[in-house]
Amino acid sequence: MKWGVLQFPGSCDERDALNACLIAEASLGGGGSDSGSRLVWHEETDLSGLDGIVVPGGFSYGDYLRAGAIARFSPAMTAVAEFAADGGPVLGICNGFQVLCESGLLPGALLTNERTRFICRQGDLIVGDANSPFLSELEPGQKISIPFKHQSGRFFAPPELLEEIESNNQVAFRYAPGHNPNGSLNDIAGVTNRAGNVLGLMPHPEHAVEEFAGSTDGLGLFRGPALAGAEA
Amino acid sequence: MIQARVLIRPKEGILDAQGKAVEGALPALGFDGIEHVRVGRIVELRAESADRLEELCEKLLANPLIEDYEIETIAE
Amino acid sequence: MIQARVLIRPKEGILDAQGKAVEGALPALGFDGIEHVRVGRIVELRAESADRLEELCEKLLANPLIEDYEIETIAE
Amino acid sequence: MSEQSAHRDDKGEQSAHRALGLTDHEFDLICEKMGREPNGVELAMFSLLWSEHCAYKHSRKLLRNLPTEGPRVVMGPGENAGAVDIGNGYSVAFKVESHNHPSAVEPFQGAATGVGGILRDVIALGARPIAILDSLRFGEPDTERTHYLVDGVVRGIGHYGNCMGIPTVGGEIYFEPPYEQNPLVNAMCVGLARTDEMVRAAAAGAGNKVVLFGSLTGRDGIGGASVLASAELDEGDDAKRPTVQIGDPFEESKLLECCQELLAEELLVSLQDLGAAGLTSSAGEMASAGNTGIDIDVGLVPLREADMEPFEIMVSESQERMLAVVEPSKVEAVLALCTKWQTASAVIGEVTDSGTFRILKHGETVGEIRVDDLVDGCPLYDLDPEEPAGWTYPNRVMIEDEATPSDITLSLLSSPSIASKRWAFEQYDSIVGSRSVHRAGAADAAVLNIPESGRAIAISIDGNGRRVACDPFQGTIEATLECAANLAVVGAEPLGVTNCLNFGNPEKPGVAWQLGRSVEGLAEACRALDAPVVGGNVSLYNETPQGPIYPTPVVGMVGELPDPDKIAGENWREGDAVALLGPFDPSLAGSELEKQRGELGKGLPSREIGPVKAAIELVRDAVRSGAVRTATDVSDGGISTALAELSISSSIGFEGELSALIARRDCSEDDALFGEGPGGFIIAGDAAVLEKLGGQGVDFELIGEVGGNELILEAGNSRVEILVEEAAAAFDSLEDRIESDQAGLTH
Numbered sequence A: 001m002k003w004g005v006l007q008f009p010g011s012c013d014e015r016d017a018l019n020a021c022l023i024a025e026a027s028l029g030g031g032g033s034d035s036g037s038r039l040v041w042h043e044e045t046d047l048s049g050l051d052g053i054v055v056p057g058g059f060s061y062g063d064y065l066r067a068g069a070i071a072r073f074s075p076a077m078t079a080v081a082e083f084a085a086d087g088g089p090v091l092g093i094c095n096g097f098q099v100l101c102e103s104g105l106l107p108g109a110l111l112t113n114e115r116t117r118f119i120c121r122q123g124d125l126i127v128g129d130a131n132s133p134f135l136s137e138l139e140p141g142q143k144i145s146i147p148f149k150h151q152s153g154r155f156f157a158p159p160e161l162l163e164e165i166e167s168n169n170q171v172a173f174r175y176a177p178g179h180n181p182n183g184s185l186n187d188i189a190g191v192t193n194r195a196g197n198v199l200g201l202m203p204h205p206e207h208a209v210e211e212f213a214g215s216t217d218g219l220g221l222f223r224g225p226a227l228a229g230a231e232a
Numbered sequence B, C: 001m002i003q004a005r006v007l008i009r010p011k012e013g014i015l016d017a018q019g020k021a022v023e024g025a026l027p028a029l030g031f032d033g034i035e036h037v038r039v040g041r042i043v044e045l046r047a048e049s050a051d052r053l054e055e056l057c058e059k060l061l062a063n064p065l066i067e068d069y070e071i072e073t074i075a076e
Numbered sequence D: 001m002s003e004q005s006a007h008r009d010d011k012g013e014q015s016a017h018r019a020l021g022l023t024d025h026e027f028d029l030i031c032e033k034m035g036r037e038p039n040g041v042e043l044a045m046f047s048l049l050w051s052e053h054c055a056y057k058h059s060r061k062l063l064r065n066l067p068t069e070g071p072r073v074v075m076g077p078g079e080n081a082g083a084v085d086i087g088n089g090y091s092v093a094f095k096v097e098s099h100n101h102p103s104a105v106e107p108f109q110g111a112a113t114g115v116g117g118i119l120r121d122v123i124a125l126g127a128r129p130i131a132i133l134d135s136l137r138f139g140e141p142d143t144e145r146t147h148y149l150v151d152g153v154v155r156g157i158g159h160y161g162n163c164m165g166i167p168t169v170g171g172e173i174y175f176e177p178p179y180e181q182n183p184l185v186n187a188m189c190v191g192l193a194r195t196d197e198m199v200r201a202a203a204a205g206a207g208n209k210v211v212l213f214g215s216l217t218g219r220d221g222i223g224g225a226s227v228l229a230s231a232e233l234d235e236g237d238d239a240k241r242p243t244v245q246i247g248d249p250f251e252e253s254k255l256l257e258c259c260q261e262l263l264a265e266e267l268l269v270s271l272q273d274l275g276a277a278g279l280t281s282s283a284g285e286m287a288s289a290g291n292t293g294i295d296i297d298v299g300l301v302p303l304r305e306a307d308m309e310p311f312e313i314m315v316s317e318s319q320e321r322m323l324a325v326v327e328p329s330k331v332e333a334v335l336a337l338c339t340k341w342q343t344a345s346a347v348i349g350e351v352t353d354s355g356t357f358r359i360l361k362h363g364e365t366v367g368e369i370r371v372d373d374l375v376d377g378c379p380l381y382d383l384d385p386e387e388p389a390g391w392t393y394p395n396r397v398m399i400e401d402e403a404t405p406s407d408i409t410l411s412l413l414s415s416p417s418i419a420s421k422r423w424a425f426e427q428y429d430s431i432v433g434s435r436s437v438h439r440a441g442a443a444d445a446a447v448l449n450i451p452e453s454g455r456a457i458a459i460s461i462d463g464n465g466r467r468v469a470c471d472p473f474q475g476t477i478e479a480t481l482e483c484a485a486n487l488a489v490v491g492a493e494p495l496g497v498t499n500c501l502n503f504g505n506p507e508k509p510g511v512a513w514q515l516g517r518s519v520e521g522l523a524e525a526c527r528a529l530d531a532p533v534v535g536g537n538v539s540l541y542n543e544t545p546q547g548p549i550y551p552t553p554v555v556g557m558v559g560e561l562p563d564p565d566k567i568a569g570e571n572w573r574e575g576d577a578v579a580l581l582g583p584f585d586p587s588l589a590g591s592e593l594e595k596q597r598g599e600l601g602k603g604l605p606s607r608e609i610g611p612v613k614a615a616i617e618l619v620r621d622a623v624r625s626g627a628v629r630t631a632t633d634v635s636d637g638g639i640s641t642a643l644a645e646l647s648i649s650s651s652i653g654f655e656g657e658l659s660a661l662i663a664r665r666d667c668s669e670d671d672a673l674f675g676e677g678p679g680g681f682i683i684a685g686d687a688a689v690l691e692k693l694g695g696q697g698v699d700f701e702l703i704g705e706v707g708g709n710e711l712i713l714e715a716g717n718s719r720v721e722i723l724v725e726e727a728a729a730a731f732d733s734l735e736d737r738i739e740s741d742q743a744g745l746t747h
Ligand SMILES: Nc1ncnc2c1ncn2[C@@H]1O[C@H](COP(=O)(O)OP(=O)(O)O)[C@@H](O)[C@H]1O
Pocket: D053, D054, D063, D066, D076, D077, D078, D079, D080, D081, D082, D095, D121, D275, D276, D499, D500, D501, D533, D534, D535, D536, D537, D538
């Protein structure tokens, strides 16, 4: 699989995300440095040849105004919207999740943490019952350990929308009991779009792909689309 | 040119973490009798016309899912 | 009770990183002819009296070193 | 303003130079060197470059005694940061710097811009920053002021690093009364670079262009020099003179990427950050290092405020700016890359062979100074040291006389300086960059994976000011040894040292003595450890009417280790044997307990470095071989605290006793349980494996076994017996003490 990882002015985790993509590819017997996976500059509009997109974490445009508010207007995001509409897998991590919500590709919004502080910690997530290529290697109810780090990660949706997200099985991850760091509604840590091909989450699976990091539970998300493709 | 001021506030009913933090800090600093603290943003700008300000708010300055906005303009 | 509104803005001459970033992004979003974007905070609250609002701003709501504030009150 | 002279006999400006911090003697010297009196622009520039901060006038002579050379040193003192070779064509660059005063005035911005500044020093070498550490000192956390400072500083440090995508991987925080009014905010940055791609700051090549890029120049940080402004401008204009610097990490993150790309494309001759004294110091130092002259036209500098005076432009400390020397044919490409990264840029001058620093305004000369006079002309002063007769700092009783050993252990664990700093460190992104080696509960040294070199590096920062106050020489040796001990626990060997010397007013004999003895201690320890000092920073005059701070040399050490899979952590297992290793000879002098008892006094027992070094090496080798998986050094609070911390981090108790130590050292029970000093390690694991570490010329004794839910430790007739849960609650109490009245308002 060839991944494109978006890079905005102010992105932070884009190299980490690309690294995770390459590790996942290698674990599936593909990849290598000539795999074709690459960073995508925010002004690029041509995503042809890419099989999956990551909108990475960081502080695009300094997160000024609202996290993700400015980045959503980049030319690359217009291309990502088309890519997603065609069913391509798009993963938004942290700031990337915020960008996808701001641009309407995912439902809901992310508010300042209840305790207003930035928080960085390893935490447990429970896999939701969403149907998404990113979850193909994970079982609903499975517990995984993934770090999170953010200041605006409190998932919010008005009651009707929340009800819709729940009843359509769009919840991809919930914080395990006692692990909700920010006051997210229904402990929601990640959601998908209706079709399931777009998934956003606040925790950082790309920081849980190598042994030395203490957990490799994040690898599954990056392996998911290729495995789902193989099944299809 | 016009001078515009956009006030952006968290929607009623949404927990305003910053407002709550301010309220929480008041007693220790010796302030009593203050309540309903809400913290929002103010964006001030000069524009050639007021025509597209609404659109600017909807698209960029505010997120209608979580925020209300109000535009005040002064012609110059 | 009074209803108060405090507008807090970066002082003249102090770098307004937010305003700068927003202003820089506007042309790419198709908004032209907008300038002097300044981003500040608005704090709204209900208080028993306006007596200590000034002090509240100095101590907690604003940072007098880098921000100016303006208090508007409406008696209720 | 440029036409006017700053003559001290001139009535209106009689004391301009004094108000700017120059002595009459220094002013006379300037006149002598110039053959005339400086005009306002020139005086402003001299006053800053001849300041303590830039000229090191009270410390440079002392610093010459530090060992700075070694086979791994790539860049030593004199460059923006030091650098050491880590193999495979890579180097790590690192430096620690203070931002004490700005943080006392505005803690959030002060700390944020402190981080921004040290990052730029590393970026200027062509390195990509890969880690930040912070070393903070505050008063006791029981006043509104301290809460306000801690909250702002911690948020400020987190804000900058988090937004930049550079992990803050370690640090330390101490709370002591002498820092109440004068907190210390030291930040260290470590960067990675290909050795052959690193750049120096020296300007070269007459005719080459000088390019300024990054943020626009505003009136930020024009502190002292605003004296000139008030002499020049109308009364009431002072409000237009902000002195607080505002940090914009978003701008710096673009600047970083832009610098990396400019260097990768080989577009630059040299690169320099703008820090204290802004354009004056960066352009001046570039010219000085390159033995060139330099012309700067202030009319070409992109401004945030149109009406700035030439002197303001020359001394502005606006953040997030860099200066580059570029060959004329490459200027266009440089400016284009700056545009790509959405950062302002302009050609503002030229390198000349004149040996002078010329300031122009739209082509007209408004100031002209010989580079040597400006950069190297400042007189260096000898200190006038005198050892104070006794303890000159306050003592406060914080613990009851009748406290039992168990009470004392809990009191030590909840002491803000010892208690877990999780509350602070969780506000820092510690994992971005995918290098941070994760070890649950571990805090001794940060470990970063460097796949580029096939190895890992470890970083530690340390400086217990209280112990240095007791004995500046021994205390500084101990701080350096502690860094090395922290590295040993993760299997790392020191490569180089950086340091920040935070002291009071060096013109006072007592402070001068502290400074001199401390630097001697640093030199001695670094020599013994073969760890050259490759850079650092000095921050003097840290005092208020309440008195000086504790003398606080903050030592940062970078080491390397072969295998990040083989490092010891703080997780022990049920049934593990536990040993005390090393020449540890505990004493209450200068200890946390002595502080709590209000009995601090002058002097620390002197200890030989040799045996400590041997213990450090034994532990390092044992960890590297994989034999030892649990280890920590005995530090603040002594053995009882070290054992409690291990129990807490793995939630398993311990039972043991210290009779062998008491017999060997002939020390008191309190000394054994709570005494401090260098050279002690607690290690845990299989008894048979541990025992192999005995009989190797390093003191060694088994002291007990891991198990249960209590910490039980006997020393003669004294007995500590506490539940691990209780210990954990005490250890986790910092947040409640700090987070009482702060608002957590985001700026
Ligand atoms: N305590 C110290 N030990 C070793 N080197 C030092 C010390 N203090 C300053 N230096 C060196 O002196 C030079 C000037 O320091 P500084 O003015 O802080 O640099 P910059 O202007 O680049 O921030 C640097 O190379 C620094 O490493």
